[in-house]
Amino acid sequence: MKVEVGTIVNTHGIKGEVKVKSNSDFTETRFQPGEVLTIEHQGKNIELTIASYRVHKGFHMLKFEGINNINDIEHLKNEVLLQEREHEEIELAEHEYYYSDIIGCTVFDEEDAPIGRVIEIFETGANDVWVVKGDKEYLIPYIADVVKSVDVEGRKIVITPMEGLLD
Structure with a gap:
């Protein structure tokens, strides 16, 4: 693939x-x-x-x-x-994902309300930032405080938004 x-x-x-x-x-x-x-x-x-x-x-x-x-x-x-896709030298650690696994996933808040879909990922140096397109675009930092679960097979990501993140 x-x-x-x-x-x-x-x-x-x-x-x-x-x-x-x-x-x-x-x-x-x-x-x-x-x-x-x-x-x-x-x-x-x-x-x-x-x-x-x-x-x-x-x-x-x-x-x-x-x-x-x-x-x-x-x-x-x-x-x-x-x-x-299969790149032998690339071993994923826990909580690491291929961009292609994350792009297209639907992001939900902890009450299971959909926020949008991941359309792009960019690197900031400190952490990746996921661009999520819903009723508007949101920038979601890929950090443990925000991203609570990633289900690659189910194409679902659950986040706990920091204050002001979805405003």
């Missing part, structure tokens, strides 16, 4: 490097040189092997093997990068 790991948002320079917005967790592992990413483009699967990886101004900068010119990659701007 393949999961989304990012989107090519732009090219960088003229030698085929691209800026990627991550949609994933474990980017240090997923974007290592030698890793293979797939793009579904115009009905075809294009496999790209990462030649180099660095972080620059909040973006993940990737260069792929065999692509040495902006003209070879520019047509793939805005394409989604996919990777095989």
